[in-house]
Every structure is written in structure tokens, then in C-alpha cells.
Amino acid sequence: MAPSRNPWDDDPDVSDEADLWFLPADDTPEPEVSPLPRAERVALFPHGEWRAAEGALAPDLAALAYDFGRLEERLRGAGEGARRRIALQEVASLGWWTGDRLSVDRLALWLSMQIGATGEDSQALGRGAWAVRRLTGGPAPLAPRRAEALAALLGLTDGAPLPERLADACDVLDDLAPLHPVVQGAVLFHLWRQSDAGPARDVEAAVLGARLAGSMGGAGAFLPLTLAGFGALSAQGAAERRLAAWIAGAHQAVLAALMHLERLAVWQRRAAEGVADLSGRTPPRLVRLLGDWPSVSAPMAEAETGASRAAVQRNLDILAGRGLIRELTGQGRYRVWAARLA
Numbered sequence: 001m002a003p004s005r006n007p008w009d010d011d012p013d014v015s016d017e018a019d020l021w022f023l024p025a026d027d028t029p030e031p032e033v034s035p036l037p038r039a040e041r042v043a044l045f046p047h048g049e050w051r052a053a054e055g056a057l058a059p060d061l062a063a064l065a066y067d068f069g070r071l072e073e074r075l076r077g078a079g080e081g082a083r084r085r086i087a088l089q090e091v092a093s094l095g096w097w098t099g100d101r102l103s104v105d106r107l108a109l110w111l112s113m114q115i116g117a118t119g120e121d122s123q124a125l126g127r128g129a130w131a132v133r134r135l136t137g138g139p140a141p142l143a144p145r146r147a148e149a150l151a152a153l154l155g156l157t158d159g160a161p162l163p164e165r166l167a168d169a170c171d172v173l174d175d176l177a178p179l180h181p182v183v184q185g186a187v188l189f190h191l192w193r194q195s196d197a198g199p200a201r202d203v204e205a206a207v208l209g210a211r212l213a214g215s216m217g218g219a220g221a222f223l224p225l226t227l228a229g230f231g232a233l234s235a236q237g238a239a240e241r242r243l244a245a246w247i248a249g250a251h252q253a254v255l256a257a258l259m260h261l262e263r264l265a266v267w268q269r270r271a272a273e274g275v276a277d278l279s280g281r282t283p284p285r286l287v288r289l290l291g292d293w294p295s296v297s298a299p300m301a302e303a304e305t306g307a308s309r310a311a312v313q314r315n316l317d318i319l320a321g322r323g324l325i326r327e328l329t330g331q332g333r334y335r336v337w338a339a340r341l342a
Contacts, residue, residue, distance in 0.1 A: 046239075047175055053240035054183050057247055061182060064251045065216060071224075071254050072217040074261050080136070081292025082264065086224060086257050087135040088294055090210075091128050091203075093226040097233060098202045100124035105295035105328055105336060107132065112293065113300050127203050130155075134207050135222045140215040141188070141208060143177055146170050153208060165195035173212075185213025185223065186246040189233070206233060213250070227260075228252035263341045264291060271324045271339070282307040282315050290325060290339045297336050 054061065075083045088111070092104040102124055110125045111132055139149035147162055147170045154166070162170075169191050176184055189209030193201060206225060214222035225232045225246075232249025235242045268291050275283035285305040290296055301312045316337055319325045328336045 049239040050176060050179060050183060050187060050243070053238075053243045054179055056240055057244055060244070060247045060251070061180060064182065064247050064254065065180075067251060067254045067258070068214075068217055068223060071257055071261075072221055074258065075221075078261060078265075079292070081288075082261060083136055084132070084292065085264070085294055086227075086260070087132045087222070089227060089257075089260070090135065090222075090224050090253070091131040094131065094203060094206055095124070095128060097226060097230045098127075098206075100128060100203075102128050105338070108293050108295045109297060109300070109336065113297065113303075123199070127200055130200075131203050131207050135210060137220070138211075140219040140221075141173075141212050142215055142219070143174065146173060150208065153211065154204065165192075168195065181216040182213045182223065182247065182250070183243060185209040185211075186243050188212050189246070190242060202233075223250050224253035224257050225250050226253060227256040260341075264339070267291070267324075267339050267341050271319075274322050274324050275319070278315070278318065280311075281305075282311050283318070286312070286315055286319065287324075290319075290337065295328060295336050295338045297334070 075086070088104050088107050092102055092107055095102045100121075102121070106125070107128050111129050134153050138153050139145070141149040141153065147166065150166055150170070151158075151160075151162060156163075156166075169188060172191055173184055173188060176187055179187075186209065189205045192205035192208055207222075210222045210225055216223075226249070229249060229252065232246045232253070235245030268287065271287045271290070272284070275287060282305055285307070286296075286301060289301060289304050293300075298309060298312055298316065301307075301316065302309050305312065307315075316325065320327060320337065324340060325337045326340045328338055
């Protein structure tokens with residue numbers, strides 16, 4: 001009687017396929033098994049749950065939309081400098097949530113003159129400058145060119161394949177297209193935070209959500225979110241809870257922006273009266289510059305007004321002496337000034 005053959009025997013003489021018990025038969029179909037199961041994208045933000053949340057929070061949403069309309073009207077009348085001021089404040093506040101912790105003054109100096117960075121915070125300043133530029137410019141991420149707009153806001157190369165997370169976000173937003181832009185902005189914010197763990201994830205999520213939510217006021221608008229705290233960004237749980245926090249936090253931020261613009265308008269009237277007796281074009285130009293930017297250095301004032309360094313310094317000292325502006329550094333060199341708002 002022949003000895004039984006070891007199934008792990010690698011003897012080259014073994015050629016009988018019937019003895020290769022571990023191989024499937026030729027007529028056995030290969031099982032179709034995905035290596036990593038994928039969750040349904042829409043299940044993360046189900047249409048019905050967010051539609052119900054929008055309906056439940058309709059009065060709060062209407063109140064936010066009304067005050068945001070007031071803010072947009074004020075910004076359009078005040079010029080791009082006022083919008084930039086609000087964006088700088090928004091990004092500085094956002095930095096305390098993301099961990100970058102940059103002051104408005106440092107952001108303004110970096111954005112205007114590319115000065116003020118150190119080796120430790122150069123990346124944070126770069127992210128902050130990106131956020132300010134994207135809040136105040138670039139296309140709104142709206143259908144039907146939503147993917148192209150998001151790619152442009154993120155600085156992706158034209159013609160390059162879209163990252164999977166961007167395509168996924170567009171699919172979800174297209175499914176939620178009937179919802180209000182504020183609701184869509186909240187969805188985009190939470191979805192983007194779940195899709196990536198990079199250092200820029202949180203600031204990108206907030207900027208993209210703010211631009212989409214702000215599109216209710218026009219393609220170039222953004223919705224402030226953090227000027228009065230981080231409640232809009234911190235909620236977890238069900239759709240209604242997240243949306244309620246998003247609306248409430250944004251509403252408080254909009255009211256804070258309106259208050260800041262009112263204080264700025266009061267200062268501009270007071271400053272115009274305060275320099276009315278001064279000759280030359282430099283004093284009113286400095287007043288406009290200090291209204292457009294939250295902080296101004298002497299080189300920046302020289303470049304923006306076209307005046308000499310001596311004329312700029314002399315007029316800044318006059319404005320400070322009249323209580324219209326304040327010097328921020330307390331130093332004899334590399335000084336920075338800001339409007340003294342009431």
C-alpha cells in the first residue's frame with residue numbers, strides 16, 4: 001500500500017492536481033471581496049436629518065440671514081478695506097481654535113509687507129495669510145462649478161485630478177443642494193474635518209464653510225464664525241445640534257462684526273475732523289490707510305501713501321499726539337500704529 005502523500009510536500013514529481021487539495025476547482029468563481037469596506041458618503045450627512053434640522057431652526061436661520069444682510073450692506077458701502085479688517089480679525093480668532101494663535105497685527109504686517117515672521121511661526125503665518133486671501137477673494141464653492149471653485153480656493157493645479165476627499169465633498173453637497181447655503185456651509189465644515197488630518201485641515205474647513213455659507217450674501221462674501229467665540233465650530237452629535245451651534249455662533253460673530261464697523265465709522269469721522277486743519281495729502285491718506293488695516297508700520301505707510309518716510313513719521317506722531325492712533329510696540333524702532341477705536 002502506497003504511503004499517503006504530505007499535502008505540503010514540494011517534491012517535483014508530484015504533478016497530480018487532484019492531490020493539490022488546497023487549490024479551488026477551475027469552475028469555482030473568485031469571490032468579490034473589497035479589501036476595505038467603505039461607508040456610504042451620504043450616510044455621514046443624511047439629507048433627511050439635515051433637512052429636518054433646517055426646518056426646526058428656521059427662525060434662527062432667518063434671524064442670522066437678516067443680520068448678515070445688514071453686515072454685507074455695511075461692508076459694500078465701506079469698501080474692501082473694511083472687509084479685509086473683518087477677515088483679519090476672523091482669521092486671528094480662528095487661530096486660537098486651530099492652535100496657531102496669531103495676533104491681528106502680525107497677520108496684517110505679514111499680509112501687507114511680508115514682515116514679522118520667525119522660524120517658529122512662519123507656517124502659521126502662511127496659513128493665516130492664505131485664509132485671509134481666500135475669505136476675501138476667489139470663487140464661491142457653488143454648483144454647477146463647485147469642484148472647480150473648491151480646487152481654486154485650495155490652490156490645486158488646473159487640470160490635475162481632483163483629490164478623492166474633494167470629489168466626495170462635492171457629491172455630498174450636490175445631494176444637499178436644496179438646503180440653505182448656511183446649512184450647506186455647516187455640512188462642508190464638518191465633512192472636511194473628517195476627511196483629512198493634516199495641519200491645515202481645520203483652517204481649510206472653516207474657510208471653505210464660511211465661503212459657502214456666506215454665498216447667501218453674494219459670490220464674494222464670507223460668513224464670520226469665530227469673532228465671538230468658537231461655539232460654531234465645536235459642536236458634535238446630531239445634525240440639529242451641530243447646525244444650531246453653527247447658526248448661533250455665526251450670528252454672534254456677525255453682530256460682533258457690525259459693532260466693530262460702527263466703532264470704525266465713528267473713528268473715521270473723528271479722525272477726518274481731527275486732521276482737517278493739516279495741510280497736504282498725507283494726513284487724510286494715513287487716516288484712510290489706518291481705517292483699511294488694523295495695524296500700520298512706517299514702511300507700509302510710506303509705500304501706500306507715496307509720501308516720504310520723514311513726512312509719514314511726522315504725521316503719525318501728530319495723529320498719535322491728538323489721540324487718534326496708538327503705537328503698539330512701545331519701542332523706538334520698528335514701530336506699529338493702529339486706530340484708537342472707542
